[in-house]
Amino acid sequence: MIISQPRRTIAICTAIYFLDGLIHTILGPLAPEIARSLLLGNAELGPIFSANLIGQCIGLVVFPAIAGRLGHRLTVTIAVVGFGLGQCASALADSGAMLFALRLITGVFLGGCLPSCLAMVTEEAPADRRGISILTLFTGYGLGAAVAGAVAAGFADLGGWRIAMVTVGVLSLALSGGVWLWLRDRADLEGAAPEPAAGASTVLQLMGRRYLVGTLMLWLLFMLMLTISYCLTSWLPTMLVEAGHDQSFAALSITIFGFGGAIAALGIGLLIDRFGAMAVLLVFLLVAAALLFATGQAMDHASRGELTVLLGAAGFCSLGAYGGVNVVLAGFYPDALRATGVGWAKSVGRLGTVVAPIAIGLALSAGVAGQTVMSLFGFPALLAALALAVISITNAWKTREGVGSSPADPTSFWTNRRGT
Template identity: 30%
Template sequence: MTHETVDIKAWIDDRPVAKYQWLILVLCFFVVLFDGFDVAVMGFVAPSLIQEWGLSRAAFGPVMSAGMVGLAIGALTAGPYADRLGRKKIMLFAVTGFSVLSLACAFARNPYELAALRLLTGVALGAALPNTTTLLAEYLPERNRSLFITLMFTGFNMGSGLGGFVAAWLIPSHGWQSVLLFGGIMPLLLLPFLWLLLLPESARFLAAHNASASQIAKGLNKLGGTFTAATRFVMSEPQVQHKAPVRMLFTEQYRFGTLALWLTYFMGLLVIYLTMGWMPTLLRDGGLSIERAATITGLFQIGGTVGAIVVGWAMDRRNPNAVIATSYALGGAFILLLGAFSLESSLLAVGVIAAGFCMSGAQTGLNAFAPGYYPTDCRATGVSWMLGIGRFGAIFGSLVGGAVLSLGLDLPLLFALLAVPAFIAALAIMGNGRARRRAIGRTVLAQ
């Protein structure tokens, strides 16, 4: 094998999953877990911080929104750099950045300093997620890719939930600063393993950038290869290095699919953030206790964690576009049904679990789908811009919820309005399916 010409993707696709690929999954899982912890942490420390600083909720609003804006900026900027400099390098700088900045947030003296630091922290957090997705995707066989990536993304939900337990444990004895210190120290402990020992650069990225055969062989040999510097590595996919990565997203081959992915992700996050952010208030206004309203809303996230794994499994066995579109459409249908249930009915909890299963499952599935749509030369850019544009859906959802609730609409009508973006997301991803088939057809003709 040492003197053969080897197609990297085909070689990975033809082999069973190796222990080293599982190790890459575990490392990326922990990066995503700490990312999820730091994204959600301000929500858990806000009550203590507001009380200590004597702030109103309105005055603390910029601190919360600064992180969201930073997430969008980080996602939009990280992809093009990763397609030039490498997935591993940008991801490690991002993890280092949000670790150090989280530590710095613990020493903020006023809301202005904290808002500025959270903006910068958000940039680093937004840069980490698309690069873990891209790096993992490029080391996985296509038959398992969706399941593995959705497994990795369950770390985000777990990290977000972990923040609540850590806050309950640390704040009473050590104050709100201790939670931010925890969120900075834990990923710093992971960094030596990522920098020096375990995490490889993408072999497909190295091949696309004409790296030496010995560099590529080093990573692939850990998967069971026996390659040397004499091996010639190739990739049977479009290579368009002469274009800037962002411009490549808007070439004729990818333009429609790019816009469809953006619209789908935007609408999906709009629904999820409206639901998670405002459902407790909606249920409380409907007469439920604060504790029951919070518990029922939490079921949405639990259903979403299970749904992500099931959708990823199904995507590896069926048409991914159809699986994701069906999940969004069913999510919209279950949200619509919530308006028909009595707030005291146990069916409401079942409906929330089902809605979370479908909506979060579809959203995570989209994260697994996007890397396969783009070629190596612009894959990180395609994934990160989808995530970045989608973040504006999250920001819009967080902002518009209060305005909609202030209209005093009946619950059935509110849930009906909430379901509309889910149906739009389903239609958009189906449109992406057509674009993908056209792109594949053009590639075959070109060859």
């Protein structure tokens, strides 16, 4: 059977997002072992959790310009090789400072390929399936996050955290061959000239009259969603251990949380294609806020079964919503601005999130209970719902002006894909 080019693109880019979820999240369940191995405290772990985010901020801004000159295919291939080597090298770290530096380098290359992946899938997906195609990427991210806990638990008896790091790096390097063989630039498919590199004028267009409010709200929205998804998966195992749960359940908590998100990613894509993003994402965010607060309140006394249900449901709503806001982002900008808009939104979102893991580490070191920290994750979800409402109003105005997404677009906020 001949696999069509759009399906090959979606498959490869989903695999890259899988590795994104795995590489970022695996540090959380490995953190207690890394702390013992390198003699680190919670305050010292915080910057290491942030290192990957700092690197991704750099990659998300720098690599779209590189993609404009070299094309998405070569750019993504270079980035995948880069983060694979960085992940392997992380296993050699013998101090917190060295691990921080290697995680930062890994993050630069990892962040560098994400805008190109999202842009390629958005360009090649059929218009009436764009929502589900984009959300397929974030099913990959959710599965990667889910597998991280199981990988960490599985390697506990097979050489520990260093072997786990190397294994993930080797998987990344193996994927780079498939990236080069199966991805194609739009110019190759259509015989068109390569797209010009994103320069200062392109970036300034994001802040123009038509996009200013929406751009700022998208940056805020990503900052809030990444605070939930990245910080929670980083610190959840440590908070559970300090609340009295054993190491094995703490590691598997990431799998439970991520698996809920992976299930949601495809489900929310179908809902968005049918009903539009606005109502679907608002419901997911409001329910996520309640579930995150409830999980924090129950953390120190709930049974494993109760926490499993709460964490799975919280992952379903919060990670599902994170995948959904990427549909909003992809549909907000026209083709010429999409890669740059995606890169800047994700970069600024990560830049704002850099402080959160450090702050959580300092709070836990100062004696703040993990239950309190966990409960506070509900507030970013509420603020994200407010930011989304502002974006929806901006998008409705922009659609009337005749730019960006249209009422028939599956990324439209107020209508379903049939325009009804």
